[in-house]
Amino acid sequence: MILPLVFIGLQNNSYSNGSENFYENRIPNAASFSKEDYQPVLDEEKQALGDLNVTELVFNEVGINLTDYIKSNYPAYENDLSLGSLKMSYLRTQFNRTVEKAQIDNLNENITDYRKITVLLNESLSIEYDGSAEGYLYYAPRLKPFIQTELWVENQSNIxxxxxxxxxxSYHNYDKINFLRFNYKQYFTDIGEDPLSFRMYLLWEFNISIDSWKLTQDLDQELLLDEDEDYVISPKFNYEFRINAKKYNQSSDVEVPADNLLINITIKLPDKELLNNIELFKNSNKITTNFLTSDNTIFIPQNLLTSNNTIIEITFSTAYQILFVDPVDETWAIDRLIEDRDTRQRIYFPDIVSGPQRIILKYVEVIEESISFDQVNSISSLFGRGVIYEEVNVTELEEDIENSLVFNENATKRAGIKITLPYMIKEEICPIIVQYETELNLRIIVTDNIRMPIAGLDVKIYYYGELYGTYISTEKNQPIGPQITDENGEILVKDVPNGNYTIKIYQNENLIKESEVSAYLEVNYVTTPIIHFPIVIIIFSSISGIFFVIGLIIYRKQKSLP
Incomplete structure (x- = not known):
């Protein structure tokens, strides 16, 4: 029957001990950390793609030695061929080596992106001629493009x-085809020979195009950071590229797929040693043969791979562990007041502590339980990378509810936000900043052992284990001013972040009570072990004592009379 009378003074007890001025004077510098303190590893969202290398190539198709242009402009050469004065026989096209492999890296500045594989080929022909031949020959390999390098000859009559x-x-472009023009008669005359037959070896470079080359992450997989899983997640990835090689059709400049070109290819995925569950697909068909080497290099032999727009897909998973630097709660590291008394920032420093170094990680989600969707003004990252958030319902764990006397059924369910972190890469910390408005008040009434309010007690407020104030972190704090219970046993702190708080109650610098309270409750009642001793009892006891003393004095005086 006494407690309802206490509510009369509740609305008038806001910062009665100077907390209002304290807030205004202790707003921290908004530039206390900046982009200069945290440098991005990547300036753009670029995945490393590893490298692709050809280890063998098989192609056997005679090249082109005559076109309409050559017929019209070099009739003597056409006569040599038609009359048999010059005979050109294709022998073979032999793979020599890979000149430059396809590779894309996002960390090594010395590696230039190269989306094709350049190979060196050796095309050999047998040449026979007689004395009536003009002495020139024209030849272009069937594969396109033809990038000339060297010409060798072997005189079959000499070693x-x-x-x-x-x-x-020399090389000339006839009918859009790059031809070799060789004055073989003059060459042999200059060296004092006239062999009438020889072999010609044409060393030339050829590019195999790597198209639609990309590494993407599975969008449908939920990657929610969980303390129970030690913040380890295993995202799935899809690696894809197309192989394209072209050739000329018969005696024209029309390009067609080189569907009879076979290649052996090796694929070194980025951070290949850390990849798991690797599966290989060719044109959507799963490859079941053993394609992995001991170091996770993928080897695709000839009988599996043609260069006619072949689509190669590789799926794999890998593991990342993400921790947050110096967290006050499980995730955020700083909560600070930046404007007025109700605009705050909460700052997170996610860090990939283990996992691939070159593979960008995306779509990682974290639950923020103590900020609601409607409170958010903005969410951004220090490097300008996009951050997504959405509303979620957050429910207290059952063990938390059972161990607390201040939570009721209505207080156990509340709205929070789910934050999708921007893209991340190892050895980089991209701070995330949530700016939000506080809208709750923390109201506490402290009572003695029979729930009568007690005035004059010192109360310290802690938020996730740190002193609550205008700046909260594990390294430094700017706590609010001292909170002292008024005549109603109350303290009221306005515009506090959502969540649960710990208070410590002191009497004459002696800790008498530690308790959990909640900003979700309208009023938090905290009962202390202080023994109740009402003033009425003190007054009546004092009056009774006075009367007893007076009576005793009168009695002794009367007894001493004769």
């Missing part, structure tokens, strides 16, 4: 392989 000087041959 030795000779490199032909560039002055004895």
């Amino acid at each position: 030795g392989l000779r490199k032909v000087n560039e002055g004895n041959y």
Whole structure:
């Protein structure tokens, strides 16, 4: 029957001990950390793609030695071919080596992105001629593009392989085809020979195009950071590219797929040693043969791979562990007041502590239980990367409810937000900043052992184990001013963040009570072990004592009379 009378003074007890001025004077510098303190590893969202390398190539198709243009402009050469004065026989096209592999890296500045595989090929022909031949020949390999390098000849009547000087041959574009023009008669005359037959070896470079080359992360997989899982997640990825090689059709400049070109190819995925559950697909068909080497390099042999727009897909998973730097709660590291008394920022510093170094991680989600969707003004990252958030319902764990006397059924369910972190990469910390408005008040009434309010007690307020104030972190704090219970046993702190708080109650610097309270409750009643001793009893006891003393004095005086 006494407690309802206490509510009369509740609305008038806001910062009665100077907390209002304290808030105004202790707003921290908004530039206390900046982009200069945290440097991005990547300036753009770029995945490393590893490298692709050809280890063998098989192609056997005679090249082109005559076109309409050549017929019209070099009739003597056409006559040599038609009359048999010059005979050109294709022998083979042989793979020499890979000149430059396809590779894309996002960390090594010395690696230039290269989306094709350049190989060196050796195309050999047998040449026979007689004295009536003009002495020129024209030849272009069937594969396109033809990037000329060197010409060698071997005189079958003598021992030795000779490199032909560039002055004895040239390259010309006829009918959009790059042709070799070789004055073989003059070459042999210059060296004092006339063999009438020889072998010609054309060393040239050829590009195999790597198209639609990309590494993407599975969008449908939920990656919610969970303390019970030690903040370890295993995202799934899809790696894909297309192989394209072109050739000329018969005696024209029309390009067609080189569907009879077979290649062996090796694929070194980025951070390949850390990848798991690797599966290989060719044109959507799963490859069941053993394609992995001991170091997780993928090897695709000839009988599996043609270069006619072949689509290669690889799926894999890998593990990341993400921790938050210096967290006050499980995630955020700083909560600070930035404007007025109700605009705050909460700052997170996610850090990939283990996992691939070159594979960008995306779509990682974290639950923020103590900020509601409607409170958010903005969410951003220090590096300008996009951050997504949505509303979620948050329910207290059952063990938390059972161990607390201040939570009721209505207080156990509340709205929070789910934050999707921006893209991340190892050895980089991209701070996330949530700016929000506080709208709750923390109201506490402290009573003695029979729930009578007690005035004059010192109360310290802690938020997630740190002193509550205008700046909260594990390294430094700017706590609010001292909170002292008024005549109603009450303290009232306005515009506090959502959540649960710990208070410590002191009497004459002695800790008498530690208790959990909640900003979700309208009033938090905290009962202390202080023994109740009403003033009425003190007054009546004092009056009774006075009367007793007076009576005793009168009695002794009367007894001493004769």
